[in-house]
Amino acid sequence: MVKRIMYLMAFFILCSCSGSVMKETEIVCMSENSYSSDYMQKTKNILEYGDTNSYWAIHTIHSDDCANDKLLPYALVMANKFNFTPAYYHVFEILVQLNCERTIDVLDSATRDLAVSYFRKAIESGDKYASDCLLQEYCDTCTTPIKELYTDTVLMSKAFNNIELGSR
DSSP: OHHHHHHHHHHHHHHHOOSSOOOHHHHHHHHHHTTOHHHHHHHHHHHHHOOHHHHHHHHHHHTTSSSOGGGHHHHHHHHHTTOOHHHHHHHHHHHHHTSTTOOGGGSOHHHHHHHHHHHHHHHHTTOHHHHHHHHHHSSTTSSSOOHHHHTOHHHHHHHHHHHHHTOO
């Protein structure tokens, strides 16, 4: 599992390098916007300390991105290293949004399995939002059902309990 995550992160890093030479104006724009000292401090706080306030700030910055894949490394760290419940669902969401159609049905089997495993972890960790999404968007009567989740009676029970308890 860790190998898959590392390969996936390496893949995203390689894909983000287009091989073209950046113009000076693009570099200035990048350094002023994306890589300000405040942004860099927030990413450091996430990676080293699991700072949830910094994570939510970075999440907000990238939530407007078409495919918020820039958040993926931070979501993975927050989920795996710091067990931050919302980050599990964010990993799922980002992986699903990597394709243009924004649906789990078109993912390759390895990416789909990885995404579903993070969705499952979100619900098992008590995430109300993920639980609600399972019951409203990915159930057996929904347009994009995830059979291995909605047929798991223990997980479905947990999802109902999460909503009743109102976590997140």
